[in-house]
Amino acid sequence: xxxxxxxxxxxxxxxxxxxxxxxxxxxxxxxxxxxxxxxxxxxxxxxxxxxxxxxxxxxxxxxxxxxxxxxxxxxxxxxxxxxxxxxxxxxxxxxxxxxxxxxxxxxxxxxxxxxxxxxxxxxxxxxxxxxxxxxxxxxxxxxxxxxxxxxxxxxxxxxxxxxxxxxxxxxxxxxxxxxxxxxxxxxxxxxxxxxxxxxxxxxxxxxxxxxxxxxxxxxxxxxxxxxxxxxxxxxxxxxxxxxxxxxxxxxxxxxxxxxxxxxxxxxxxxxxxxxxxxxxxxxxxxxxxxxxxxxxxxxxxxxxxxxxxxxxxxxxxxxxxxxxxxxxxxxxxxxxxxxxxxxxxxxxxxxxxxxxxxxxxxxxxxxxxxxxxxxxxxxxxxxxxxxxxxxxxxxxxxxxxxxxxxxxxxxxxxxxxxxxxxxxxxxxxxxxxxxxxxxxxxxxxxxxxxxxxxxxxxxxxxxxxxxxxxxxxxxxxxxxxxxxxxxxxxxxxxxxxxxxxxxxxxxxxxxxxxxxxxxxxxxxxxxxxxxxxxxxxxxxxxxxxxxxxxxxxxxxxxxxxxxxxxxxxxxxxxxxxxxxxxxxxxxxxxxxxxxxxxxxxxxxxxxxxxxxxxxxxxxxxxxxxxxxxxxxxxxxxxxxxxxxxxxxxxxxxxxxxxxxxxxxxxxxxxxxxxxxxxxxxxxxxxxxxxxxxxxxxxxxxxxxxxxxxxxxxxxxxxxxxxxxxxxxxxxxxxxxxxxxxxxxxxxxxxxxxxxxxxxxxxxxxxxxxxxxxxxxxxxxxxxxxxxxx
Numbered sequence: 105x106x107x108x109x110x111x112x113x114x115x116x117x118x119x120x121x122x123x124x125x126x127x128x129x130x131x132x133x134x135x136x137x138x139x140x141x142x143x144x145x146x147x148x149x150x151x152x153x154x155x156x157x158x159x160x161x162x163x164x165x166x167x168x169x170x171x172x173x174x175x176x177x178x179x180x181x182x183x184x185x186x187x188x189x190x191x192x193x194x195x196x197x198x199x200x201x202x203x204x205x206x207x208x209x210x211x212x213x214x215x216x217x218x219x220x221x222x223x224x225x226x227x228x229x230x231x232x233x234x235x236x237x238x239x240x241x242x243x244x245x246x247x248x249x250x251x252x253x254x255x256x257x258x259x260x261x262x263x264x265x266x267x268x269x270x271x272x273x274x275x276x277x278x279x280x281x282x283x284x285x286x287x288x289x290x291x292x293x294x295x296x297x298x299x300x301x302x303x304x305x306x307x308x309x310x311x312x313x314x315x316x317x318x319x320x321x322x323x324x325x326x327x328x329x330x331x332x333x334x335x336x337x338x339x340x341x342x343x344x345x346x347x348x349x350x351x352x353x354x355x356x357x358x359x360x361x362x363x364x365x366x367x368x369x370x371x372x373x374x375x376x377x378x379x380x381x382x383x384x385x386x387x388x389x390x391x392x393x394x395x396x397x398x399x400x401x402x403x404x405x406x407x408x409x410x411x412x413x414x415x416x417x418x419x420x421x422x423x424x425x426x427x428x429x430x431x432x433x434x435x436x437x438x439x440x441x442x443x444x445x446x447x448x449x450x451x452x453x454x455x456x457x458x459x460x461x462x463x464x465x466x467x468x469x470x471x472x473x474x475x476x477x478x479x480x481x482x483x484x485x486x487x488x489x490x491x492x493x494x495x496x497x498x499x500x501x502x503x504x505x506x507x508x509x510x511x512x513x514x515x516x517x518x519x520x521x522x523x524x525x526x527x528x529x530x531x532x533x534x535x536x537x538x539x540x541x542x543x544x545x546x547x548x549x550x551x552x553x554x555x556x557x558x559x560x561x562x563x564x565x566x567x568x569x570x571x572x573x574x575x576x577x578x579x580x581x582x583x584x585x586x587x588x589x590x591x592x593x594x595x596x597x598x599x600x601x602x603x604x605x606x607x608x609x610x611x612x613x614x615x616x617x618x619x620x621x622x623x624x625x626x627x628x629x630x631x632x633x634x635x636x637x638x639x640x641x642x643x644x645x646x647x648x649x650x651x652x653x654x655x656x657x658x659x660x661x662x663x664x665x666x667x668x669x670x671x672x673x674x675x676x677x678x679x680x681x682x683x684x685x686x687x688x689x690x691x692x693x694x695x696x697x698x699x700x701x702x703x704x705x706x707x708x709x710x711x712x713x714x715x716x717x718x719x720x721x722x723x724x725x726x727x728x729x730x731x732x733x734x735x736x737x738x739x740x741x742x743x744x745x746x747x748x749x750x751x752x753x754x755x756x757x758x759x760x761x762x763x764x765x766x767x768x769x770x771x772x773x774x775x776x777x778x779x780x781x782x783x784x785x786x787x788x789x790x791x792x793x794x795x796x797x798x799x800x801x802x803x804x805x806x807x808x809x810x811x812x813x814x815x816x817x818x819x820x821x822x823x824x825x826x827x828x829x830x831x832x833x834x835x836x837x838x839x840x841x842x843x844x845x846x847x848x849x850x851x852x853x854x855x856x857x858x859x860x861x862x863x864x865x866x867x868x869x870x871x872x873x874x875x876x877x878x879x880x881x882x883x884x885x886x887x888x889x890x891x892x893x
Contacts, residue, residue, distance in 0.1 A: 112267050115256070116274035119143045122252050129243040136279025137358070138240070141231045142253045143275060144365045145217075147268055148224060149200055150259025151191065158183040163196040177221050192373060193224040201254040209250065210241040223364070223374045230361035230379070266340065269333060269370040276328045276362060280501065292330050292399045295547040296461065296499060296509075301334040302556050303493070303511050304395055304459035312339050317346045322393040324382040324400075324443055326352030329363035331397035336370065351388055353378040383439050384409035386425075392449040392456070399461040400440035402503060407433050429478035431470070437462050438479050441510070445488065448514050455515030464506045464857070467492075472614035472806075472852025473843075480853040484524070484607045488512045491525040491559055494857055496533035501541040506530075508857070511559075519562055524605050528861040529555050531570045531598035534577055550574040558602045565602040567863060573600050601861055611809035613849035615819050616837040617827055618780065618802055620765035620795035623726040625757040627715040634755045635708035638700065645684050645695055646704075649676060659705065667701025711752050713740055724763040729753070759798065765833070768796040778820055780835035797837070807849065815847040 122142065123135045130138070152159070162183035166176050177194075184191035197219025204212040214237060217228050228234075240246040258268065277294065305312065312319070321335040332350040339348045350372045354360040360379045368374045378387035383406065406413060410433055417426040425446040431438040441460055448456040470476030483489050493509040500507065532551035536544055554573045558565055570577065577598075637646040649669070653676075657666045669676060673696050680692055687695075694700050717736040723729070733753075737744060744752070771792045775783035781792050807822045819836060827834055842851045 112263075112270035113274060115258075115263065115267075115271045116278070118256055119253075119271070119275055120278055122249055125245055125248055125252065129245060130239070134236075136275070137231060138236050138249070140272075140275055140279060140362060140365065141228055141233045141236075142249065143258070143272065144227065144369065146201065146253050146256070147258040147272075147369055148193065148195070148220070150257065150262070152184075152193075152195055153259060154186055155184045155191065155194075159194045159196065160198065173222065180221070192375075193221045193368065195219045195221070195224075201250055204250060206247045209247050210237055213237055213246070213250070224368065227361045227365050227368070227374075230357040230364075232358075265369065265371050266337075269337075269366065272366050272369050273330070273333055276330070276366070279362075280328070292327065292461070293499060293501070293543060293546070294330070294334075295552065296399075296495065297330050297334045299493075299495075299547060299552045299555060300397060300399075300459040300461065300509050301331065301338050302552065303491070303509060303559060304397060304457045305335065305338050306556060306560055307457065307513070307517070309342060312346060313343045315343070315345050317343060318349065319346070319394040320349045320351060320391075321395045321397070322351040322388070322391070322447060323397050324353050324386075324440060324447075325398050326354040326363045326377065327356075327359050327399070329366040329377075331399070332363070333366060333370070335395055335397060349373070349376065351376040351391060351393065353380060353382045353387055355379075355381050381409060382443060383436065384412045386443070388447075391447065392453075393447050394449055394454070394456050396444045396447060396456065396458045397460070398440060398444060398458075400437055402437065402463040402505070402507075403435050403465065405434045406436035406439060413439065428482035429475035431466075431475045431479065435465055435469070438466050438476060441466070441483075441512075442479060445483070445512065451514045455513065457515070458510070458512040460510050460512075461495075462508055462510055463503075464508065466510075467508065467857055468854040472612070472850040474852075477852045477854065480855065481611070481851060483512065484610055484853055486514075487516065487522060487607060488514060489524050489607075490516060490520055491527060492855065492857065493527045493555055493559075494530050494861075496530050496545045496547070498542060498544040499533070499546070501543050504542045504544070522607055524607060524610070524855075525559065525562060526603050526605065526855075526857060526860060527555055527558055528567075528599075528601045528857075532574065532600060548574070554600065562604070563602065564604055565600065567599040567601040567861070570598045570600050596865060599863065603860055605860075608809045608811055610855050611851060611853045612806040613809060613815065613819065613842070613847075613851055614804050614806055615823070615849040616802065616804055616840045617823075617831075617834050618797035618837050619831060619834045621798040622760055622763040623757050623766055624722055624724045624760040624763045625726060625729055625753075626720065626722040627711065627718045627756050628720050628722075629715075631756050632708060632711040632715060635711050635751060636704050638704060641684075641686060642691060642695060642700075645680055645687065646701075648679075648683075649695065659709065666705055667698035669696050669698070707748050707751050710742065710744065710748060711755065713742065714752070724760060726757065726766045727764060729757070759800070766796040767793050769794045778823060778836055779838045782833075795833075806852070809851070815845075815849065819848055 119139055119142075120135075122139050123132075126135055126138060159180060162180050166179045169176075171179070180194050180196070181190060181192070184194055195216070197216045199212055199216045199219075201216075204216065214234060217225065217233065220228070237246060240249055257263075263271070311317065319339065321332055323329075323331045326332060329350075329352065332352055336348045336350060339346050350367055350370075352363060352367075354363055354377070357379065360377070364374050364377045367377055376388075380387055413426060413430065416424045417430055421427045425443050426439065428442065441458075441462070444458045444460060448458065466476065466480075490511045490513050492511075495507045495509065497506055498504040529551070532554060533545040533547050534551075536546050551574055636650065637643050653669060653672055659666070676696065677692060680687055680695065714733070714736045717739050718732055723732075733744075733749075771781055771794060773781060773792055775781050775792045777783075780794055782795070783790055784793050785791075786793075805822065805827065807818055810818055823836055836848065838848050840850060841848055844851065
C-alpha cells in the first residue's frame with residue numbers, strides 16, 4: 105500500500121479487506137476477531153522494530169538469571185529506550201511476520217505471540233487468537249492472511265499514534281456494526297460518544313488549553329474504549345501538548361482485549377485497563393479522576409453480586425460507594441452512577457466531571473424513601489447534577505428505548521449552582537440510510553452543536569421547531585399500505601427546547617393522610633357461622649370439606665365425631681392437591697386433623713353463647729362493643745383469651761361508612777384536628793379523642809418542597825387547601841417522618857422529564873372523525889353488497 109494513500113480511513117479499509125479472504129469460511133460477526141488482532145500485531149511489530157536488536161541482546165543476558173517474569177520484564181523494558189523514550193511492551197522472539205514461512209506457519213506464529221511481554225500477550229489471549237489461528241490454518245488461509253497483513257506499513261514512521269488510533273477505531277466500528285445484535289454490548293455509537301464527550305469537556309476548555317496540562321479520564325464500563333479514545337482526541341484537538349491518562353475496567357474479555365489493544369496503540373499505560381466487574385471488584389478503588397464517561401448496560405439486574413453490594417452499603421455507608429441507598433435488584437444503572445460519583449476528584453483538588461448514558465428508569469423509578477429516590481436526593485442536595493439531555497429513540501444498536509445523557513460535576517460554575525438544565529433533544533436526528541440492529545437514527549454534527557451551544561449558554565429555550573436550529577430535515581416516510589384517512593391527523597411539529605430548574609423543584613414530601621375507621625357489629629347466625637372455619641388460606645378448603653363431609657357432624661356433646669375425616673383422607677387430599685395447589689403439606693395435615701376443627705367449633709360455641717345475651721340486633725357504634733362483650737362474658741361466667749376474642753370480633757364486625765367513628769384513645773392534650781386530635785362531646789363532656797385509622801382509606805399526598813417555608817407550614821397549607829374541603833374528617837399522620845431530617849413526611853425526588861416538555865395536541869374535530877367513519881361504513885357496505893351479489 106503506497107504512502108500517499110495511508111490515511112486512517114484508507115488504512116482501515118485496507119485492513120478490513122482481509123475479510124475478502126475470510127468470506128465463506130467464517131461468519132461476518134467473526135471478521136473483527138481476526139482482523140483486529142492481526143492489525144494490532146502488525147502495529148506492535150512496527151513499533152518494536154527500532155529496539156528489536158537491543159531487546160534480543162538483553163533477553164539473552166537476563167534469561168539465565170532465574171528471575172521472576174516481572175523482574176525480567178523490567179530489565180528488558182530498559183532496552184526499548186531510544187533517545188530517553190521507552191516502551192511499555194517488548195517481544196523476545198527472533199521472528200516477525202516476514203519470517204514465519206509457510207510450512208510451519210501456525211507453530212511459528214504461536215511462538216511469535218508468546219514472545220510478547222505479559223500485557224501485550226494477554227491481549228491476544230483474550231481475543232482467543234490461538235483458536236482463530238488454528239481455524240485459519242485448517243482452512244488454508246493463515247499464510248494468505250499473514251501475507252496480506254504484512255503488505256502494509258503500520259510503523260510509527262508511516263503512521264502516527266493518533267492516526268493509528270483512528271484507524272483502529274474505524275476497524276472497531278466496522279466490527280461492531282458487523283456484529284449487529286451484540287454490538288451494543290461493547291460499542292457506543294460515535295455520534296453519542298461525541299455529544300457526551302463534548303458536554304463533559306467543554307466547560308473546561310480554558311484549563312485544557314494550557315501547556316503541560318495532565319488530566320485523567322476513566323470509564324468503568326470501558327467496552328472497546330470508545331469513550332476513552334474520544335476524550336483523548338477532544339483534548340488533543342484543543343492542545344497537542346496536553347497529556348491525557350486513560351483508565352478503564354471492562355467485564356467482557358473480548359471488549360477488554362480490544363480496549364487494551366487500542367490503548368497500547370495510542371501509547372497509553374495498558375496496565376490502567378482492568379478486567380472484571382466494576383461494581384463487585386473495583387480494581388482502581390484508590391483512584392480519583394478528572395473526567396469520567398460511561399454507557400452502562402440498561403436494565404441489567406445485579407442479583408449475582410447482591411450480597412457484595414449490600415455488604416458495602418451496610419458496612420461502609422458513605423465511606424463506601426453506595427452510601428445514599430441501593431436501587432432495586434432488577435436495574436443496576438444507578439449503582440454505576442454512584443460508583444462514578446465516588447471517583448470524582450475532590451473539589452479542593454480541582455474537582456471532576458461525569459457524563460453517563462442512562463435509560464428513563466433512573467429519572468423517576470421508586471417513590472419517596474426508596475433507594476432510587478434517595479440516590480436522586482443525594483445527587484440533587486449535594487448539587488452535583490448539571491444537565492440531563494433527552495436523546496432521540498433508536499440511537500443504539502441493541503435497544504430503541506428513550507435514553508438520556510446525565511452530566512454531573514462537583515465544580516459547578518457560579519451561575520449553575522443550585523440549578524439543573526433539562527434539554528429536550530429527542531427530535532434532533534435523522535434517519536439512517538441503513539439500520540444497524542436497533543439503530544435507525546443518527547445525530548448530525550449540527551444536531552450535536554445545537555445541544556452543545558444550548559448547554560454552554562445555560563439558557564432557557566422555549567419549544568421551537570427543530571428547523572429553526574438545524575434547518576429542514578427530510579420528512580418521515582409514511583407507509584402507503586392500507587386505506588388512507590380522508591382527513592389525516594395533522595403533522596406534529598418537531599421541536600427543541602431547554603428549561604432550567606432549581607434543585608428543590610424536583611423534590612416533594614409524601615405525607616400520609618388518614619381517615620377514621622367506622623365499624624358496626626352484629627351477633628347474627630350468618631356471621632357467627634364463619635367461626636367454624638380458620639382464616640386464609642385454610643378458610644376456603646375447610647368450607648368445602650364441611651359442605652361435603654360435615655352433614656353427620658353435630659355441635660352437641662362437645663362435638664363428638666366432629667372433624668373426624670380419617671376415612672375420607674385419601675379423596676380429600678387428592679381434591680386439595682388439584683384445587684388448592686398453594687397449600688403446603690403441613691396445612692393439609694392440619695385440615696385432616698380433628699383438633700383444628702374442634703378448636704374452631706369451641707370458638708363458634710362461645711360466640712353462640714354470647715349471642716344469647718347480646719342478641720342479634722345490628723349496632724353501628726363499635727365504641728361500646730368492649731363493654732357489651734365484657735358484660736355478656738361476666739353474665740355467662742366465661743373468660744375469652746386474646747385469640748378467641750379476636751376471632752369473634754373479626755367475625756361479627758365489619759366496616760360501615762354509616763357507622764360511628766371508632767375511638768382509639770382519649771387524650772388530655774388540646775385538640776389539633778390537622779394531626780388527628782379531635783374535640784368531641786361524649787357523656788355531656790368535651791373530650792380530645794384520637795380515632796382508629798382505616799387502612800383502606802389511607803392515602804398519600806405529595807407536597808412540593810419550598811426551602812423558604814417550614815415543613816409544617818407547607819404540609820398544613822397543602823392539607824387545608826387540597827384535602828380538608830373534600831374529606832373533613834381526615835388528618836395528617838405525624839408519625840410518618842423522614843429518616844434524614846426528622847420532619848413530618850417522607851422526602852422524595854424524581855425528574856419527570858416528559859411532563860416538563862409535554863405539548864398538548866388537540867384531538868381532531870368530531871366532524872372529521874364522523875366523516876371518516878361514514879366513509880369507512882359506506883365502503884364496508886359496498887363490499888358486502890358485492891359479496892351478496
